[in-house]
Amino acid sequence: MQQQSAILKVIVVSQFLCTSLWFASNGIINDLIDTFQLKAxxxxxxxxSVQFGFISGTLIFAILNIADRYKPSKVFFISAILSALFNIGVLWEGNHLISLLLFRFFTGFFLAGIYPIGMKIAADYYSEGLGKxxxxxxxxxxLGTALPHLLKGIMETLFWxxxxxxxxxxxxxGGLLMFIMVPDGPYRKPSQKLNLLAFFSVFRNRKFRSSAFGYFGHMWELYxxxxxxxIMLKGYSNLHPEIILNIPVLSFIIIGSGGLACILGGYLSQIVGIKKTAFISLLLSCVCCIISPWVFTSESESIFIAFLIFWGMVVIADxxxxxxxxxxxxxxxxxGTALTIVNCIGFAITIISIQIINHMRGLTDSNNIYVILAIGPILGLIALSKTPTKTI
Structure with missing residues (x-):
């Protein structure tokens, strides 16, 4: 048990360090726009681009069963190094939009060997208490995703x-820590052969389908x-110009609060059940989407920020x-392949919702556009309702 606890800490720290790459460009987007003359x-x-790279990576990893055929910590390590190399490509002075998109694409591609592989490694160590x-x-x-916003906030006086x-x-x-300190888990059952049909066969299981479709609805909203x-914080500031917000730090707090929610959700799931806890979280985030237009009109800065923090917690807790x-x-x-497949499809869905919101922002300055994010949770709730709770 002590060994499992120590291993989990290493996995968590490694995951945090490596996933800081995910929103690295988001935290400095204004600097990138100014430096490379990009559009708004x-x-x-x-x-x-990062999401599309991640999708492409997870698709290839899933089809080739990489997570199940090779040593997971080694896959994690190699992916962490390659993802880091493409991340630093953003510093090239000759960058333009296309080159930046390519660097972010390949950063996302190799993140496919970090996030789902990290979950696979954890699943190899835990048969009970996996939700926690x-x-x-x-x-x-x-926290890794939110970190670039905090770095931008505290490094405001430093070069971007x-x-x-x-x-x-x-x-x-993070890659080195995983490679050096995390051996194969006791519950790992490596696949000895390439199974190209695994990508499709996993969805034959009704319970698996229900869980996956619930996840897909959640992903529509999350990223x-x-x-x-x-942008939400900036939109609120535009409506209330007398209010001055530290947007990078608040972005970190709002997104980062979800880290605590994930831990609390894990403990709560041991009491009320995994599926029920996920259902409640998805329902609450759906409500946040629907009522968001009214909260933007609030004259109280505290109410607005508290609402976004709450939304940031329930949007990820499931x-x-x-x-x-x-x-x-x-x-x-x-x-491992099943987790990677679900990640692949889920992140493909995030591109659609991000681009729809991005397009709608070009058509209107209204803050009502975020209501559209409720579509995913509604469909996810329907999917979860179609299977009995007692078995999971």
């Missing part, structure tokens, strides 16, 4: 390239919310729970 809609395109363990792991992802240098160094460190959190349900309902020999 570059945020949506750069975010989608993945709560810590996804919490690390959340410091954010890229820092996140690159963190990823290399769009994260990507546009600074993520580790869905991953747990997916892992539990997948065949052990292709568990």
């Amino acid at each position: 809609d570059a945020l949506g395109h750069l975010t989608s 363990s993945l709560g810590f792991l996804v919490g690390a992802l959340v 390239k410091s954010v890229i240098f820092t996140t690159t160094s963190l990823s290399i460190t 769009a919310f994260w990507a546009f959190t600074p 993520s580790p729970l869905f991953s747990t349900l997916v892992a539990q309902n997948a065949t052990p020999e292709i568990k």
Whole structure:
């Protein structure tokens, strides 16, 4: 048990360090726009490029069963190093939009060997209490994702390239920690052969389908919310010019609060059940989407920020729970592949919602556009309602 606890801490720290690459460009988007003469809609395109790279990576990893055929910690390490190398490409002085999109694409591509592989490694160490363990792991992802915003906030007086240098160094460190300190888990069942049909066969299981579709609905909302959190804060400031907000630091707090929610959700799931906890979280985030237009009109800065923090918590609290349900309902020999497949499709969905919001922002300045994020949670809630709760 002590060894499991120590291993989990290493996995969590490694995941946190490596996933700091995910929103590295988002935290310095204004600097990138100014330095490379980009258009205002570059945020949506750069975010989608990372997502598309991640999708491509997870698709290839899943089809080739890489997570189940090779030593997971080694895959994690190699991916962390390669992702870091492409991240630092953002510093090239000759960059333009296309080159930046390519660097972000390949950063996302190799993140496919970090996030789902980290979950696979955790699943190899835990048969019981997996929901709680993945709560810590996804919490690390959340903090890693939010970190560039904090770095930008505290490095405001420093050159923006410091954010890229820092996140690159963190990823290399995280990869080394995983490779050196995390051996194969006791529940790992490696696949001995290539199974090209695994990508399709996993969805034959009804419980697996329900869990996956719930996750897909959650993903429609999640990354769009994260990507546009600074824009929401700026939109509120435009409505209330007398209020001055530290947008980078507040973005970190709002997104980062989800890390605590993942951990709390993991503990709560041990009391009320994994599926029920995921359902409640998805329902609450759906409500946040629907009522968001009215909160933007609030004259109280405290109410608005408290609302975004609450939204930032419930929008992610169900993520580790869905991953747990997916892992539990997948065949052990292709568990890593199943997690990677679901990640692949889920992140493909994020591109659609991000681009829709990005396009709508070009048509209107209204803050009502975030209501559209409720579509995913509504469909996810319907999917979860179609299977009995008692077995999961």
